[in-house]
Amino acid sequence: MASLKPTEEQLAYANLLDIGMKAGLAGLLIAFIIYIFQILPPYVPINELPALWKLNLHEYLGTTKIKQGWFWITMLRYGDFLTFLPICFLAFVTIFCFLRIIPIFLKKGDKLYAFLSLLQALILLLAASGLLKVGH
């Protein structure tokens, strides 16, 4: 039977994921408190949400004048957009994890796994780039 002892890259991935998850969760809670108590004003008023979440994406963006892509990064002075930051961070954690294990694979001579990890990170970065669209 193969050894169940985790490998160096598995531990490195898991440890970084654990740290990133906890940091992201803490950031998310802080941002949500700022949003919910309106320490920073929301861009979309909270009392208008029930009317807005019935709209499809195109109608929602048209009504709220929100632009697609990384536009939200310029709107962090608003409480609702501030919550995008820890969500984005959490999404980046997986990319950081893949990048973290590439040197370990290379050190071991596992070039194929290193290439696949790099490829996975690049695909996720492509999703992050905003070149891929969703909705109408």
Add this chain to the structure above:
Amino acid sequence: MFAIIGVMAGMFGLGAGWANVPVLNLLLGVPLKVAVSTSKFLLSITDTSAAFIYLNSGAISPMIVVSSIVGIMLGSIVGEGILAVAKPKVIRIVVLALLLFSGLRALLKGLGIWN
């Protein structure tokens, strides 16, 4: 098989975990606890790309999304602890119950009865 799961997950917004586990366990013969852990790991990657796409769409409501993420993350921490000590038979019953619920939910959603 996993591509079909992805299409269905995208269509119904259920996440792919409900289908990953039985495919890994029942069709590929992966031990149940390994199947559950593998499914969760897969989701952490596939959901990352989905998260970026939705972030870039600009239409995220923190009121719904943040409370969901926090709840699921905290629940996952509890779930991991239970998975480590639970008997595979119990996990199998829970997975089957969840599958039944998910299937019923998807069917009723598709028929417009439970939106």
